[in-house]
Amino acid sequence: MAVTADDLDAAMSDVVARLxxxxxxxxxxxxxxxxxxxxxxxxxxxxxxxxxxGQLVARPQERYVRFMANADKDASPAEVLEFAEAGARILAATVRTSGPTVRAYHPTGRADPEGFAAMGCAETLLHGDDVARGLGLAIDPPRDVCARVLTRLFPEAAQELAGVDPWAALRWSTGRIELPGRPRPAQWRWRGAPLSG
Structure with a gap:
């Protein structure tokens, strides 16, 4: 069930195709x-x-690498979407070239390449859906990717919600929707650190 750079590529390709x-x-x-x-x-x-x-390349143990990446202020919607896609493709390439023992700081635990790939998928899909909804649309991401991301970032929820659509379960786990019998979580936190410790 490992989350890979291919999953990140698939997530971003789906978001770009919709947006x-x-x-x-x-x-x-x-x-x-x-x-x-x-x-x-x-x-x-x-x-x-x-x-x-940047985290995977520099590998700081107790902080983020000190930079911000921004789109040009006059970037068109197509250009800011291109900026998001560039970020995904660069992260995917970095995940592919980082060894499995690499660890770097994230507030949710020192993450490995799989953790950063999973968090990248989550950021892409969830915020891609936020953008889509703001435009009166919705995304429909690959459910196998959603299932792997859910299992990696929210292992307890993945077990509890085994019979729920993985995309709905991921959205519920990040406080975006209610599920039958489950109110929307007011607070949530995913796991960046490897599941094995």
């Missing part, structure tokens, strides 16, 4: 239930994924 036709819409619209607009949410995806790649 590219909508780049002519108003990306100043609020992104789903977030306070950010669609443009800034897409920018956040690119920044997160480039940050994760």
């Amino acid at each position: 590219r036709p909508a780049t002519g819409l108003d990306w100043a619209a609020r992104a789903g239930g977030l306070e950010w607009d669609c443009w800034h949410t897409a920018e956040h995806i690119g920044d997160c994924l480039l940050s994760f790649a």
Whole structure:
């Protein structure tokens, strides 16, 4: 059930395929239930994924690498989506070239390449969906990717929600939706550290 760079590529390809036709819409619209607009949410995806790649390259043990990645202020929706995609592809390449014993800081535990790939998938899919919802759309990501990401980042929820659609379970685990008999979590935290310790 390992999350791989291929999963990150698949997640981003799905998000780009859903959002590219909508780049002519108003990306100043609020992104789903977030306070950010669609443009800034897409920018956040690119920044997160480039940050994760930086962590794997520099391997700090107690902090983030000190940089911010931003899209140009005058970037069009298509260009800010391109920035997000570039972040995903760079993170995927970095995951592919990082050995399995590599560890780097993340607030949810010193993460390995699989952890950063899983967190990259989650950022891509969840915030990609936020953007889509802000534009009146929705994404429909590969369920096998969602299942692997859920198992890696939320192992307890993956067991408890074994019969639930993995995309719905991932969205519930990150406080985005309610499930039958399960109110939306007010707080949540995924696991960045390897499951084996």
